[in-house]
Amino acid sequence: MQRILVIDDDPSVGNFLKRGLSYEGYAVDVAESGEVGLSKAREKYPDLVILDVMMPGIDGLEVLKRLRTADEKLPVIMLTAKDAPEDQIKGLNTGADDYVSKPISFEVLLARIRSLLRRHRAEAPHVLRLADLEMNTQAFTVRRGPREITLTSLEFRLLQAFMENPNRVMNKHLLLDRVWGTDFFGDANVVEVYVKQLRQKLEAGGEPRLIQTIRGAGYVLREK
Amino acid sequence: MQRILVIDDDPSVGNFLKRGLSYEGYAVDVAESGEVGLSKAREKYPDLVILDVMMPGIDGLEVLKRLRTADEKLPVIMLTAKDAPEDQIKGLNTGADDYVSKPISFEVLLARIRSLLRRHRAEAPHVLRLADLEMNTQAFTVRRGPREITLTSLEFRLLQAFMENPNRVMNKHLLLDRVWGTDFFGDANVVEVYVKQLRQKLEAGGEPRLIQTIRGAGYVLREK
DNA sequence: GCCTTGGCTGAGCAAGTGCTGAGTGGTCGG
């Protein structure tokens, strides 16, 4: 599931977008200020950000600049006031990927979102590797050394989350969020169960463990 | 400036990529055979290699294998002929990070290059170091010289507090606050207990003490 | 050299955390 972060100080815009985009199958987080937006971006790893230019506190352009220092390719759509061509130009120069002017046409916004996400996906490499483990996210194949491994789609997504963040501890709630989506309200025990299954499959040939448990912190994908 | 090495026996491909990538701000070297490619890789330390699969002499797969023995993390993009899925699969098994099939779409190639370079940079871990002690706060690993050390998450946080404030005396209450949090109401003796455990693990190989006691004041992390 | 005080240590306990096997309900293809 793709994750979108909406940063807008106007709650009605936030709610409107959250409802509409959730309906379209995206996981949506809303932040009502630049500060909160930046911290949510750091926690949630959104695939795309929708950002209002005009906000009290840190304004949209500043937020954009800071988002970009963290991840220069993160797709960002700016929301601009109706008659503000200056803002638009400034925003684009600062590095926004696209802009949509208020009042928002949901259809237009949705089209821009799809196009940006498609472009961004095309840039992502198809092949993720760590040690002798290799996964091809296009062909949906996984192999450990010479051994082909078949995973269910959930196992695959879980492994992908790990492979996209090698050497980085991920706690269970982050994984729940990334793999199961925000609308999952069950126990974090599912993560344990699936990690167990993944390990079983990844180590079926007697290979060393790649998904390590860090008690009290989460799991890491790393050698040894 | 990032350096890219193109290895392709077809001069027109080489020139095309050299012009295009130079324009994008990369430093580009071109080699027209596997042999030359390998020696240029040794001289120039490229940040990324673009490698044709089909070449006379040493072929792309062999070049890839040798590149990887020198630097297993070096990002490599393979160029494959249009209808050669077998080559692709073989190439990926040998350890290419991604592949782009000919005829080359420059936009796609550029996108993949950026993405791989970003990933490569992102993998550079967040590391704290003092003397021969090294901790990676993302991967949750600690090493003293060549020796791997396993810490519990509390021990880890305590060491992190020290590593973030080297050469600074920290009293027990400050440590309690930083590591245990403000909602801890027990005895400051816990700090002593944990410092003891940390020392035990950090000095298990006979290394000199790094966490020093300052009677009446607290502890410092420093050499000697 | 003795006493006080602060720090060190080993043992022990209770709660928490993660692992696991079994089981349930739902979905999909044959």
Added chain:
DNA sequence: CCGACCACTCAGCACTTGCTCAGCCAAGGC
């Protein structure tokens, strides 16, 4: 309609971890 498979739940177990405590040791003042 049945069987296979998948996502998920649950409860019990094993082990780790965080913490306490009591006694001991060492440093520094007198």
